[in-house]
Amino acid sequence: MSSLANFRFHCTKCGACCKYPGLIVNVTPRDVRVLARHLKADVAGMLKVLGFYQVEPGEGQSQEDVQERMVFPALKTHRGPAYLGLLKRSTGECTFLAGDTCSAYPARPRICQTFPFSFKPAGEGPEISVARFAATSCPGIGQGGFVNPAKVKETGRLALAEIGEARAFARSWNGQPEGDPEAFKPARLVGAMLARKPGAPARPKK
Numbered sequence: 207m208s209s210l211a212n213f214r215f216h217c218t219k220c221g222a223c224c225k226y227p228g229l230i231v232n233v234t235p236r237d238v239r240v241l242a243r244h245l246k247a248d249v250a251g252m253l254k255v256l257g258f259y260q261v262e263p264g265e266g267q268s269q270e271d272v273q274e275r276m277v278f279p280a281l282k283t284h285r286g287p288a289y290l291g292l293l294k295r296s297t298g299e300c301t302f303l304a305g306d307t308c309s310a311y312p313a314r315p316r317i318c319q320t321f322p323f324s325f326k327p328a329g330e331g332p333e334i335s336v337a338r339f340a341a342t343s344c345p346g347i348g349q350g351g352f353v354n355p356a357k358v359k360e361t362g363r364l365a366l367a368e369i370g371e372a373r374a375f376a377r378s379w380n381g382q383p384e385g386d387p388e389a390f391k392p393a394r395l396v397g398a399m400l401a402r403k404p405g406a407p408a409r410p411k412k
Contacts, residue, residue, distance in 0.1 A: 210334065210358055215322060216350025221306035222343055223321055227298030229339055230259050230291040232278040234372040235399040237315040238290075242400055244313030249397045255301050258288040258392060277369065279376035284390045316365050322347060325362035332362035375402065 223229065233241075233256065242252055261272050280287035292315065293301040302310040308318070322340030325332040340347060379398065382389055 210353060210355040213353050214348050214350055215353050216346050218346045218349065219306055220345060221303060222345070223318075223339065224300040224303045224306075224308065225298060226339060226343065227294070230257075230261075230276075230289060230294075231300060231315055231317055232276065232289060232291045233315050233317075234278070234368045235375050235402050236368050236371060237317075238396065238399040239402075240313045241310065241315075244310060249393050249400065252396050252400070253392055255293050256392075256396065257291055257293040258283060258285075259291055260286060260288050279373050279380075281376055281395060282380045282382075282390050283392065283395065284387065290395075316361075316368050320361055320365050323358060323362065325365050327366055332359060332366055334358065334362060375399070 238252060238256070241247070241255070245251060245255070247255075261276065263269055263272050276289055278289060280289055295301060300308075302308050302314075308314055322337055322344050324335050324337045326335075327333070336347065375398075379395065384390075388394065
């Protein structure tokens with residue numbers, strides 16, 4: 207993106223980003239903890255709003271290509287590697303969508319907070335671009351007032367830090383011995399995220 211100073215964006219609350227069937231809202235360990243506090247949910251409650259997605263490479267793609275596109279790391283489960291995200295209804299809508307409004311808005315995942323931007327590490331600050339889906343499908347781009355560049359950059363910094371935590375969690379989680387068939391069940395994984403403190407290794411509850 208050449209300049210944030212001339213970028214206009216205003217959310218029209220159309221709900222398009224929450225309804226798109228092909229969009230997975232990945233969640234970090236921090237997102238899981240924040241949502242659980244907001245919903246007053248335990249592990250069983252969180253499993254009702256989280257989904258485990260197995261994404262197959264398209265023609266001419268490798269799993270590495272999928273990983274690059276997903277940004278967030280896949281997590282080992284008892285049914286193979288999967289990406290953790292908000293549950294989607296059979297219609298493709300986010301489980302938290304009520305009409306065109308997010309029913310968990312104060313605790314929405316960081317990836318939702320960054321919309322319509324995406325970020326990559328670059329030098330002293332994040333490299334900022336408009337997310338592919340937003341560029342083609344979001345009616346709020348080009349509307350309203352100019353965005354606050356400092357606020358966008360700070361949101362990007364937080365998002366990248368949390369992606370870093372998610373990758374550290376994945377390395378620890380995926381590196382566990384595979385002898386216990388129960389070790390990689392969803393309840394154990396979500397429990398480890400809820401119990402985790404930022405910077406700590408994944409330590410599933412026995």
